[in-house]
Amino acid sequence: DAGITQSPRHKVTETGTPVTLRCHQTENHRYMYWYRQDPGHGLRLIHYSYGVKDTDKGEVSDGYSVSRSKTEDFLLTLESATSSQTSVYFCAIGSGGDNYGYTFGSGTRLTVV
Amino acid sequence: ELKVEQNPLFLSMQEGKNYTIYCNYSTTSDRLYWYRQDPGKSLESLFVLLSNGAVKQEGRLMASLDTKARLSTLHITAAVHDLSATYFCAVDSNYQLIWGAGTKLIIKP
Numbered sequence: 023d024a025g026i027t028q029s030p031r032h033k034v035t036e037t038g039t040p041v042t043l044r045c046h047q048t049e050n051h052r053y054m055y056w057y058r059q060d061p062g063h064g065l066r067l068i069h070y071s072y073g074v075k076d077t078d079k080g081e082v083s084d085g086y087s088v089s090r091s092k093t094e095d096f097l098l099t100l101e102s103a104t105s106s107q108t109s110v111y112f113c114a115i116g117s118g119g120d121n122y123g124y125t126f127g128s129g130t131r132l133t134v135v
Numbered sequence: 136e137l138k139v140e141q142n143p144l145f146l147s148m149q150e151g152k153n154y155t156i157y158c159n160y161s162t163t164s165d166r167l168y169w170y171r172q173d174p175g176k177s178l179e180s181l182f183v184l185l186s187n188g189a190v191k192q193e194g195r196l197m198a199s200l201d202t203k204a205r206l207s208t209l210h211i212t213a214a215v216h217d218l219s220a221t222y223f224c225a226v227d228s229n230y231q232l233i234w235g236a237g238t239k240l241i242i243k244p
Contacts, residue, residue, distance in 0.1 A: 053230060064139075064223055064234030065178075072230070080231060112177065118227045123168050123183040128176075 025049050028113050028127040035134055041100040043130050045113030047093075053117045054096040055124070056080075056088065058109040065112065071096055103134045137162045139226050141235035149243055151213050156238045158207040158224035166227035167207045169198050171220045172237070178223065182209075214242045 025048035035041050045054060053072055057065040057080075067080030069088040077088050085107060089097045100107055110131050116124030138161040148154055158167070166185055170178040182191045184200035184207060191198050195218065197210045207224055221239045225232040 055232075057232075062236055064236045065225075065232070066234070067231050070231065114232075117230055118166050121183050121185075123180050124232060125180065126178045 026113060026115055026125055026127045028111075028130050030130060031128065032131045033133070035103050035132070037104060037134055038102050041103050041132065043098045043111055043113075043132070045096045045098070045127060047096075047115050049115055049125075050093060051115040051117070052093075053115060054090065055114040055116075056086075056096065056098045057112045057114065058082065058107075059112060059129075060109050068098065068111075100132075103132075105134050108132060108134045137164075137226065137228050137233045139224060139233050139235040141222075141224055141238050143238060144236060145239050145241075147241045147243065148214055150215055153213065154211050156209040156211075156222055156224075156240075158209070158235055160205050160207075160226045160233070162226075162228065163202070163205075164226045164228055165200075165202050167200050168225045168227070168232070169207070169209055170223045170225065172223065173220050181222075211240075216242050216244050218242055 027046050029044045055070040056068040059065045066082045071077045071090040087099045110129050112129050113127040114124045140159045169181040182198040187202040189200045195212045200207045219242045221237045223237045225234045
């Protein structure tokens with residue numbers, strides 16, 4: 023596999039609590055992404071990073087923040103979790119334009135109760 | 136706003152049949168990807184299409200891209216049960232992937 027791992031794999035948390043999801047890559051790739059997947063919506067981009075400390079918002083960034091202090095780690099934080107943030111979260115690496123495309127982690131299933 | 140539409144969203148077919156999944160998108164892009172997802176699993180890259188007229192084949196699956204029509208197709212030849220999965224297309228727009236809603240494919244033995 024491409025060397026991208028997500029943790030935790032599953033998490034149940036209460037409304038209003040902060041939650042941090044971690045994505046770790048061993049490919050030294052510049053670009054990293056956080057997506058959420060909900061039934062009927064495909065995947066939607068939350069935030070992405072184009073280098074250490076360089077991040078930008080995606081389509082559904084409200085309620086989420088990210089940090090990237092090292093090339094290999096990209097963290098997604100839900101400052102105050104809400105039930106609407108119950109979803110499956112995928113991290114990805116890649117920049118397109120080559121035959122490798124984008125590679126995805128195994129996902130984190132987050133339930134906010 | 137870039138939109139990506141897949142159809143059909145659900146397809147049930149018999150083994151041995153042929154079928155095509157369509158992916159239309161609303162803006163210019165010459166990068167399109169097809170992924171497969173099994174229930175509860177991650178996304179597996181199937182095809183990377185990087186130019187107009189690109190055609191790629193792997194086993195019983197063939198994907199093509201027509202950037203002028205803003206259309207990509209994923210053709211399944213002589214379907215087998217193991218191809219049952221959800222298939223997604225995604226269009227690359229400035230390093231961001233915009234996804235179709237997915238086509239859930241069920242192939243009956």
